[in-house]
Structures are given as structure tokens and as C-alpha cells.
Amino acid sequence: MIAASLLEPYAAPARPLYGYAGKLLRVDLTARRAWAEPFDEAYARKYLGGTGFGARMLYDEVPPQVTWDHPDNRISLITGVMAGSLSWGTANMSVVTRGTLTNGATSTQANGFFGHCLKFSGWDGIIFQGQAGDWSYLLVEDDHVELLPAGDLLGLDTWQLQDELMARHGRTGHQMSVYGIGVAGEHLVKFAAIEGDYGHVASKNGVGAVLGKKKIKAVAIVRGTKPLALANPAAVWAAADRLSDGIKAGPWGSGLYKHGTLGGFSGGAVTGMLPQKNYTTNVFYTDRPEVLEQFTPQAIRDSFPHRGHQCSACGMHHCMMHVLPRGPHQGELADEPEYEGWAGCGATLGMTDPVAVSWLNTQVDKAGVDVNEWGWLCGWVMEGCQKGWLSKDQLGFHLEWGDPDGAARLLWMVARREGFGNLLAEGVKKAAETLGGEAYQAGVFTLKGATPRGHDHRFKREELFDTCISSNATFEVGMAVDAQELDVPERIDVYNPVEMPESAAKIYGRRYVEDSIGVCTFTNSVGLQTTLGVINAITGWDMDLEELRNCGRRIGSLLRAFNLRCGIGPDLEYPSPRYGGVPVDGPARGVDAMPVWEQMRDIYYQRLGWDRATGKPFAWKLHELGLDDVARDLWGDAASG
Amino acid sequence: MPPAAERPESAPSPGPPADGQVTVELLPWLPRLIGRPEGRAARLTLDYRQGEIVAQFLARLSAAYPGLGADLWDAQRGALRMPIEVAVNGSVLGIHHQLDSPLQPGDHVLLLPQYQGG
Numbered sequence: 001m002i003a004a005s006l007l008e009p010y011a012a013p014a015r016p017l018y019g020y021a022g023k024l025l026r027v028d029l030t031a032r033r034a035w036a037e038p039f040d041e042a043y044a045r046k047y048l049g050g051t052g053f054g055a056r057m058l059y060d061e062v063p064p065q066v067t068w069d070h071p072d073n074r075i076s077l078i079t080g081v082m083a084g085s086l087s088w089g090t091a092n093m094s095v096v097t098r099g100t101l102t103n104g105a106t107s108t109q110a111n112g113f114f115g116h117c118l119k120f121s122g123w124d125g126i127i128f129q130g131q132a133g134d135w136s137y138l139l140v141e142d143d144h145v146e147l148l149p150a151g152d153l154l155g156l157d158t159w160q161l162q163d164e165l166m167a168r169h170g171r172t173g174h175q176m177s178v179y180g181i182g183v184a185g186e187h188l189v190k191f192a193a194i195e196g197d198y199g200h201v202a203s204k205n206g207v208g209a210v211l212g213k214k215k216i217k218a219v220a221i222v223r224g225t226k227p228l229a230l231a232n233p234a235a236v237w238a239a240a241d242r243l244s245d246g247i248k249a250g251p252w253g254s255g256l257y258k259h260g261t262l263g264g265f266s267g268g269a270v271t272g273m274l275p276q277k278n279y280t281t282n283v284f285y286t287d288r289p290e291v292l293e294q295f296t297p298q299a300i301r302d303s304f305p306h307r308g309h310q311c312s313a314c315g316m317h318h319c320m321m322h323v324l325p326r327g328p329h330q331g332e333l334a335d336e337p338e339y340e341g342w343a344g345c346g347a348t349l350g351m352t353d354p355v356a357v358s359w360l361n362t363q364v365d366k367a368g369v370d371v372n373e374w375g376w377l378c379g380w381v382m383e384g385c386q387k388g389w390l391s392k393d394q395l396g397f398h399l400e401w402g403d404p405d406g407a408a409r410l411l412w413m414v415a416r417r418e419g420f421g422n423l424l425a426e427g428v429k430k431a432a433e434t435l436g437g438e439a440y441q442a443g444v445f446t447l448k449g450a451t452p453r454g455h456d457h458r459f460k461r462e463e464l465f466d467t468c469i470s471s472n473a474t475f476e477v478g479m480a481v482d483a484q485e486l487d488v489p490e491r492i493d494v495y496n497p498v499e500m501p502e503s504a505a506k507i508y509g510r511r512y513v514e515d516s517i518g519v520c521t522f523t524n525s526v527g528l529q530t531t532l533g534v535i536n537a538i539t540g541w542d543m544d545l546e547e548l549r550n551c552g553r554r555i556g557s558l559l560r561a562f563n564l565r566c567g568i569g570p571d572l573e574y575p576s577p578r579y580g581g582v583p584v585d586g587p588a589r590g591v592d593a594m595p596v597w598e599q600m601r602d603i604y605y606q607r608l609g610w611d612r613a614t615g616k617p618f619a620w621k622l623h624e625l626g627l628d629d630v631a632r633d634l635w636g637d638a639a640s641g
Numbered sequence: 642m643p644p645a646a647e648r649p650e651s652a653p654s655p656g657p658p659a660d661g662q663v664t665v666e667l668l669p670w671l672p673r674l675i676g677r678p679e680g681r682a683a684r685l686t687l688d689y690r691q692g693e694i695v696a697q698f699l700a701r702l703s704a705a706y707p708g709l710g711a712d713l714w715d716a717q718r719g720a721l722r723m724p725i726e727v728a729v730n731g732s733v734l735g736i737h738h739q740l741d742s743p744l745q746p747g748d749h750v751l752l753l754p755q756y757q758g759g
Contacts, residue, residue, distance in 0.1 A: 251722060254670075255671075259670055262669070263668065263670065263754060263756070266668060266669060267669060267726075267753035267756065268756065270731060270751060270753070271726060271753065272731075272732075272733075296668075296669055296681055297669045297680050298680025299681075479755070480723070483715070483722070483723060484718075490718050490720035490722045491721040492723060496735070586731070587731040587733065588732065588736055591736055
């Protein structure tokens, strides 16, 4: 028997909003109500979707006193205008909330089939508010919206969760997308992720813990039956082809097209980009060429039987499922790690066996934690055990570098908050601050509490800077991709304290566009002008590049204003001592970003129109971006006009 | 056909290059730009030229392998592009070498894709 839908009656829009379902699903968990929130074309054109819609919602609805664990906190899972279109990798959704590690704004993305299923169920996104009385999961099938009991799902890992809900609702293949939390999210681990469709992850800033606090174990979206209107379907075909052709042929996308990010390990080991043993060395792998050889893309693809595990409508060859070919878990299915999985479960832990790394990476997925924070945390513990500032008595066992079984033991201790795992579940910053002294010096984190990506950023200075300044709990600027269209040098000298921040300021906003339109960053590794061609064909708009870039700047400004209102300001825009430290060996030995840090910030702030003292975007800048209300909030009534 | 000065090596892990040569290594899918199988490292040796700076060396390499040159340089601006990382003796440009730094016999030039996120 099918229960009654929670969804309250709503009026369908008079005419289709091209590219969008035209409404968000709002779910109040406390009141057990659900309703449709339509939006108009002007709103869509201003904020695009995904992170843009989420940022506007966060700024409008979450005041400073509503901390990440407060029932009034919101969490949104929203796709964008390109979702459900013919373009590659367009099932992306962005999760926006006030997250755990920074207690500030969060924007983190995942793909798979979520956005695709959601759009064809007639929704652009879901916003949760309140807190369920009992553990529940949300089922959406077109206009049928139900909150179902999830007590019997507790303890399931993220893969088991998908298996169980697919079976329970009689779905197979890609008929249903399930995103949920693992054991870590149930225990409010501060870096718990939201994982789905076997291996796809929205991982940053503890979004899984936010969902766990709301007692939502999963969101299950049946691929719906609603139509999606496109302004010019033939033009969408052509524009999507241009985009995929650009990826296959372009200098950024062509490698990703075939091997994804696998090459990052072996290449990064040589240049110093690969984070090795918690940033204690940069030569561990180059000193062991026989080990490094096993981590090349071809060696990985040759040694693991594998098959494609692409996201919706995607022609890339980077997402794979593979089978562990040997060892104690021989024959088990694993999600082929992306670069960051190889880094977080491999290099930063001093692992030498790719089979063990892949197994551990899938354990991380199943437990439901962010692989980056996991790497920094586990590497920090391993270093502590080696150097003696973390004792066997404290931890409960001794953990050596390169021990996959010990790492997995630690992982599940953390996921269940058992013993010392209860402190570690707070993330490496909190753990390092608690132990203090040498332990504090060894932690890799930003002072905001955010988790760096899986690189040695002492080598990648632009990402170090970006990660520390960013308002979304990961980096927010990224690469130009097409240097000419953003008017930056073809080759940015990232160690030049003038050129790097000047270029970063010009690129600023690009990434927020990408995270708001329902597309994966890999399938958007072309100039924004090409992406804009798809957007305009879908919507019938005549948007130009500057308007699109202003959308991104607007979204970033909203998140920055939100954080400033929450007290997360310029005083926290620094790396921890280890994160911003000086490499002791390897190719970047002796390189130090900190002597030019303030100079870089001076330039960056000035170029972006931010006040150097307070970090606030100036009122004129906010007016320029159409954020008059934010200008008033930050600068008072004098800022109007 | 590469010029005589460029002799693709047959051994996958050669020893240190002889005096008077500069080694070039391409990772991991860039070898296809010089007509080699991708996925594993490809190595070349080029004769050392007295006083040659990094930019000139890369231009000479690009002339020998136009497919590589097309990805390495922006033809309109005449500038080195961002997607391919260039490292000399293991350090990327900007740390110990710039484009106008002279090369030395025995130097090792590494070309590999830039990575971010993932």
C-alpha cells in the first residue's frame, strides 16, 4: 500500500521554464510537511541553480545563531540548468549548508544520477529544514514525497544502503539514485560525507553530519516521468557536442577524458605535488621507483579488472569499478579511486600497495567520510605514533606508516566514535588543538577548520592560498581553463606574489558557475563560452560571458557575506603551521609562501573589491552584483544607492 | 621522424644521461603527443646546446614534435600554456628555473599534465 504523499497541492507553472523543473521541494522535518517552492526565470538567471540557489537560501534563512547542528539549519541538494540535458556529466548536484568543521558556509558537489533523476521527477532541488523525530529517509517519485522510517537502516554502509533501498522499492540499475550517510554520519563525525550511487561523494565540511543531525539516513530519488522543456533542442545537441568535442581535444580535458585523474599520483610524486606521509617528506615515492611504477595510470588499469561506472549521460572514462586482483580481499568490488583517493588513502599514509589503497578507499566510501580529511587525520595519527607524541595507550594500538589494516581499524573507530576515535571524529584541527605542542604543529588544516584537497599545496601555492581564503570550505577559484577568455596569462607563475593573486581574482567566480549549473568540473574542462552555448540553447537566454561570470561572483559574495556574519573573517585566512610550512626535501624544498602571504592578500582583496580590514566585499561591489540587500546588511543603510 | 639529435631510448628506466645531453620525460598520457603509447613514461634525449635557455629548448622540442608543441604553446600569444607542467630537474618552473634560465648538460626536463581537485 502506498502511503499518502506529504506534498501539499501546488499550482503548475503557466509555461515551462526552459531547462528547469521550475520548483524546489521544501521538506520541514519537524512538521513533517513538504511543499513546492516555485521560482521564476529572473531568479534562475541570477543564481543559476546548485550552489547559487543554495547560497541565496543559506544567506536568507540561516542567521548566525543557527549553528550547524541547530534544527533551523538548512541543507540543500540542488542541481542546475544543465542537469537532465544531453551534455556529459550533467546529473551533478551541489550540497549547501552551514557545515561542521568551519561552522560556516559549505558548497560541495556529487554526480552519479541524482540530478538527472531529480529533474525528471519534476524538481530542481530539495531543501531540508527542521529535524525528524525518528530516523527517516526521504523518497521522491514525481509528486509522491514520503518520509519513511529508517531505524532498520542504521548501521548500513553507504553501498549496503543503496542495495537495500533499491531492493525495497523494486528498482534496479539507474532507476533510482540514493544518496545517504554511512555510520560516520549517524555518529555525527565532523567530516562525514553524503555518498551515493556507489562511490560518488559530496564530501566537504561534514555535510553527512548535518544530514545525520536531522536524522535523515538517505534521500532516494526515483527517475521520474516529468518532461523537461528545452528552448531549442537541436541547438542543445549541437552545443553539447561542441562541449564534449572540446573536452576530448582540449589540453585540459583530453587526459581526463581517458584516464581521469589517475596520473596525478605518479606525476605529482615527481614534482612534489603529491602529499606524502602527512607532509613530512616529498621523496618517499621517488626514492622507491619500483613502488611508484605500480601507481601509474597504465599499471593501475592493467592490474585491476575494471569496467565503466560513468555518471548520467557521460562519455568520460575516468569513473570505473574494479576488482581487487590479489591479497586478503581478492575478488571484492571496489570503486577505482580518483586521484584524491590514491592520495588520501595512499600517499599521505605512506602506502606502497595499490590494491590495499583501493580497498581502503572503498572502506572510506562505505563508512561515509571525506577522503581528504581522512588522509590528513590518519597520516597525523601515524606520524604521532612514529614520533611518540601519540601513545599506544591513547590510541589503543600502534599504527605504523603504510599499514592498511591498521588504517581501516582506525577508520571504523572514528566512524563509530569509539575510544580515541571520539576525539579524532572532530577532525584533525580539533584533535591537534586538543593535544597541542608537537601534535598541533603536525596537523594539516586551515585555521577556518576546512579540509585541504589531496595535494601538497606547499607546491601548489595557488591552491594553498585559495583554500585558506575560500568561503565554501574547500577551494573556490580553481583554474582558468581558457586563459584568454578570463584575461589571465597563458601560464600563471604561481610563485609570483603579484601575478598569482591578480590572476586568481580574475578567475574568481568561474568555479561557482560550474557548481551551480549541474555539471561536473571534469566535463566542463573547456572555456566558459562553450558552456554558455549549452546554457543559452537550453534556456533560450542571450546571456553573455560577463553576465555568467557575474553570477559566479555573486554566489561567492553571498557565501563570503554569510561567513563574515558568522564571525569567520580575515583573521582565519591562514594555513596551519604544517600546511603552510616549508618542504624539507624534494623539488619544492625550501619554498615558503608565508613571507608573501600578506602581499598576496593585499592584491587579491583589492582586485576583488574587498575591504582589507574587515574582509567585506565593498558596498559598491555588492551593488554591482545586484546584492543590494547584502550591501545594506554589511555596511548599513548608508550603503544603499 | 625525429631529428637525429633526438634518440628515443629503448630502456624504460635509463641511467643518468651522458654529458652533452638533456633528457626529456613525458608523463602519463603526454607520450601520445610524440607518437608513443600513453599511460607510461616516455623518454627522449636531446643534444645539449651551449647557452640554450628553457624556452628555446622547449621550442626546439616543439619543432621536432608539432603535436606536443600545439598543446605546449599558445600560438596566438606565443606563450607557454598552463595545462602542461614543466619541471627542470624535478622542480617546476618558478622554483629554481624560469623560462629564461639556461639549461646545463645532464639536465632533466619533465612534462606532465597539471592537476587540480579530483
